[in-house]
Amino acid sequence: MRRFSYSRPATLDEACHSAEHTRFLAGGTNLIDLMKSDVERPAHVADLKALGMHHIDEQPDGGLRLGALATNADTAAHPLVADRYPLLASAILAGASPQIRNVATNGGNLNQRTRCHYFYDPDMPCNKRSPGTGCSARGGRNRIMAILGTSDACIATFPSDMCVALAALKATVNLTGPEGERSVPIRDYHRLPGETPWRDNILRPGEIVTSIDLPPASFGPHHTYLKIRDRLSFAFAIVSAAIGLQIEDGIIRHGRIALGGVGTKPWCVPAAEALLEGKPPSHSLFRDVAERLLQGAMPDRDNAAKLRLAPRVIERALWQASAGTPQSQTDKTIR
Incomplete structure (x- = not known):
């Protein structure tokens, strides 16, 4: 792992205006692995744990707001999620392991990166990791790779289970950044690789996921x-x-x-x-x-x-x- 500086912002504004080349740390279940593999090389890491975005709150319209720092385990086990959004709870429980779900956060799950083995190997060409070097997965060991939404530049599969359920539920992602607050439909949050596969989502520099809104559910047992x-x-x-x-x-x-x-x-x-x-x-x-x-x-x-x-x-x-x-x-x- 390469040297980096570290901070623990006390406010969202402070976090959004962190140093350049900053990566935000939540549960760390993906970022730390990538840093150890020399895939991510941030000059600065800003730990978001002090920002208090851990709550799951009922909304006036009957929906729920999931805090970005609530863990996957706490989200799946929350009575309102289990009762009203069992599809989401089921998808979360299908992912990772209990140990990881106890640490991984909703915001981190949303922003996790592909598990393509070529992306994880710094010695292999990968446009997502090193733009312009090529896609080793094309014609390589690609049994787990994507068949939809691919481009000549990248065929890496998106890994999250939770996000698949959020997409089915038509959730909304709430963001805060240097330019203020905005909300984005989950179906528009992640980007197709196109010619810029290193851009996984629509986040702007300094933007942080603060919460995820679930609309009122109406599926019952179906x-x-x-x-x-x-x-x-x-x-x-x-x-x-x-x-x-x-x-x-x-x-x-x-x-x-x-x-x-x-x-x-x-x-x-x-x-x-x-x-x-x-x-x-x-x-x-x-x-x-x-x-x-x-x-x-x-x-x-x-x-x-x-x-x-x-x-x-x-x-x-x-x-x-x-x-x-x-x-x-x-x-x-x-x-």
Whole structure:
């Protein structure tokens, strides 16, 4: 690990105006690993733990505000999250390990970086780590890489489970920076790689995630987070699906879907969600939705299997949600 200076700002304003080339430290479960691997080389680290953004508060409209420094474990276990947003709680519990969830924060989860093995290896060319050097994952060992939202410059997969559920729930991210406060829909927060894959999200210099707002939920039992991975715990998704459906009298009134493990960001297709509206659950409908979600997929050498696996995961998840039998994160049997 390289030398760096350290501070612990007492206020948001102080944090936002920290020294240049600053990285913000929350739980540290991703940043510290990257610094140890010599991938991140900040001149200064500003520890945000004193800023008090740990609360989970009910909002006047019936939604919830999740503090950016609330841990993933506390968020998943919070009674209001477990009761009103079980889709989010399930996705959080599907990620990482209990030890990591006890430390990792909501803001840190939102801003975590890809787990592409070439990104983590400073000796390998990687446009996300070293702009202009190339993408070693293309034509390389890329079984875990993305098939949606890729570019010639990068095919790295976005790793978060929590963010996939937030995308399905249409959450809003609240930011504070030198230019003031702003709010951004979660579906617009993460960037496609395009020609600038080193820019993971829309954060401006000095901006800090302060909280995440969840709109009032209306899915009842008709939700699921289905995650297919190599191991039953402590493994990133090969394919995952977060789904919430509003069903009345056997008809889907509206649906929300986000995919993980297949995209360079949490993958949402409004046109696929629109296909669900006003129709009863059926094999043909769910097949059409899966096809629309995966339209434009571009597999590379080793990840073409995701094209065969993803439709099955999407259709199974849609049946779980429509039947009101969400995937359990303790009993891993897929029903």
